[in-house]
Amino acid sequence: MKNTFLILAMLITATAAKSQVAIGKPAVSNTSVSLEFADTENKGMILPYVENKSSITENGTIIYDVTDYKVKYLKDNSWFDMSVDATGAASIAIQTTKTENTAAKSAIGTNGATDGTAGVLVLSDSDKAMILPRVASPHLNIINPASGMMVYDLTKKQIAVYNGTVWSFWKP
Numbered sequence: 019m020k021n022t023f024l025i026l027a028m029l030i031t032a033t034a035a036k037s038q039v040a041i042g043k044p045a046v047s048n049t050s051v052s053l054e055f056a057d058t059e060n061k062g063m064i065l066p067y068v069e070n071k072s073s074i075t076e077n078g079t080i081i082y083d084v085t086d087y088k089v090k091y092l093k094d095n096s097w098f099d100m101s102v103d104a105t106g107a108a109s110i111a112i113q114t115t116k117t118e119n120t121a122a123k124s125a126i127g128t129n130g131a132t133d134g135t136a137g138v139l140v141l142s143d144s145d146k147a148m149i150l151p152r153v154a155s156p157h158l159n160i161i162n163p164a165s166g167m168m169v170y171d172l173t174k175k176q177i178a179v180y181n182g183t184v185w186s187f188w189k190p
Contacts, residue, residue, distance in 0.1 A: 037126045038146070047149070052126050052141040057152035060159040062167035062180070065089060066138050067110055071097065076135055082166025082181075084110050089166060089179040089186075100188050106181030108165030150177065157185040 038046045042056030055063065068074070068081040071090075079092045080100075087106025090097045125133050127142030141148055153159055154172040165182030176187040 037128060037130050037143070039126050050146055052143050052146035052148055054149040055151040057172070060153050060156070060161070062151050062153065062156065062160060062163065062169040062178075064164050065166040065168055067108065067113060067166060069110070074136075076137060079137065080168070082108070084108055087165065087181050087183075089168065089181060100177070100179050100186065101181040102186040102188075103181055103184045105183045106165065108182040153178075156180075 038049075038051060039053050040046045040056070041054070042058065042061075043054070046052075046054045055061075065080055065082040067084050069084055071081060071083060074081070074092060075095070077092050077094065081090055082088075083090050083097075086104070087108055088099050088101035088104070090099055090101075092098075123137060123140060125131070125135075125140040125142050127133065127140075127146070130140070130142050133140055133142040135142065150168060150170040152172050153169045155174075156163070156167075156169045156171055156178045160167070160169070160180075163180040163185075165180065167180040169178050170176075171178045171187060174187055174189075176189040179186050179188060
């Protein structure tokens with residue numbers, strides 16, 4: 019009986035180790051997806067608000083930099099501006115009275131439990147990607163966007179980021 023329970027527990031763990039996450043929908047669209055959002059509502063993903071990015075070293079990191087109110091990503095150890103517009107705004111009053119838990123982390127992927135990459139949300143698979151929330155014309159359809167919001171614009175076929183004042187559309 020103990021062996022049967024142990025084998026069953028290992029199978030359940032192995033199935034869960036695939037670590038594909040769908041938010042707002044029953045399942046991801048295909049096996050190449052780590053994290054996918056439903057595109058049935060006009061909602062976006064809010065990026066982490068960062069006051070001091072000096073200790074961030076992982077290329078590919080995307081943040082909302084509250085020092086200049088811009089969405090940025092780290093590429094080749096240099097920060098690139100995705101907001102374009104410099105008139106951003108955000109209130110970080112709610113977080114300034116809190117103590118940061120530097121060990122807080124969620125990892126999605128087959129090696130998520132052992133992945134040592136620093137970050138709040140780490141997608142650890144090397145063969146899967148994240149699908150951003152998809153919204154047609156977010157500047158028209160997201161009524162009250164939050165600073166640091168990021169979506170994929172289905173109309174313009176571009177990434178859209180909100181800096182707290184205006185939307186910027188980014189296409190590599």
